[in-house]
Amino acid sequence: GESVGLHLPTLSVQEGDNSIINCAYSNSASDYFIWYKQESGKGPQFIIDIRSNMDKRQGQRVTVLLNKTVKHLSLQIAATQPGDSAVYFCAEKAEAAGNKLTFGGGTRVLVKP
Amino acid sequence: GEEVAQTPKHLVRGEGQKAKLYCAPIKGHSYVFWYQQVLKNEFKFLISFQNENVFDETGMPKERFSAKCLPNSPCSLEIQATKLEDSAVYFCASSQYHMEGGRTYNEQFFGPGTRLTVL
Structure with a gap:
């Protein structure tokens, strides 16, 4: 219903800790x-x-892991900072079916000082 | 420009009125996408363009929604006879295929959105 969108899953994390968001x-x-x-x-x-021919990719302070067997994606944020507080969305695309993105439901990350 | 630009930032319409939203993609990007976000969650794909041609319109409500991307003009999304359930933030994104380091990229860059409120 309409209220579902207001109740995002929330991850509260201490500043400096690592965050893991799943999708x-x-x-x-x-x-x-x-x-x-x-x-x-x-x-x-x-x-x-990340493309489906990979299972891990690293960026600056972020790592994405892909498990195609169970259709699971995760985002790891190292040393979480106050500026990381936001809503995080995963999105997928099947390039053979066009370029449109299908988004997941979003996870709110709250960084506690 | 270097960013996707969307206007207006906010739009308020009475039920039954027309709403028109505009998007200027990043210069050089061939693909434009429109998404609808309801209640700060749930992105829904509406339509995409490759240059001025409709690429995929599988998400467009057929009856009241229309969109265009004409040469040398901002892209537009128009809603005729708005309904309460059209209240949402409408995002435009643009992308362009490019190669870098032996890899093909086509990530979509999003604009700031237009918040439509239908009263």
Whole structure:
């Protein structure tokens, strides 16, 4: 119902700790996955992506893990900072089916000082 | 420009009125996408363009929604006879295939969105 969107899963993490955000995807044909960060009042901001021929990719302070067997994606943020507080969305795409992104439901990360 | 630009930032319409939203993609990007985000969650794909051609319109409500991307003009999303359930933030994104380090990239960059409120 309409109230579901207001009750995002929330991860509270202490500043300096590592964060892990999980995402389950449904389309076994998806071959490209992206994590976006959305701050209040802003559009989604690209963080990191991974193709289905990989199971791990690292960026600056972020790592994405892909497990195709169980259709699971995770985002790890090292040494979480107050600026990491936002809503994080995973998105998937099956390039053979066009370029549209299918987004997951979002996880709110709250960083406690 | 270097960022996707969307106007207006906020739009308020009475039920039954028309709403028109605009998007200027990043310069050089061939693909434009429109998404609808309801209640700060649940992104829904609406339509995509490759240059001025509709690429995928599988998410568009057929009856009241239309979109265009004409040469030398911002792209637009128009809603005729708005309904209460059209209240949402509408995001535009653009992308372009490019090669870097032997890898193909086509990540979508999003604009700041237009918040539509239908009263």
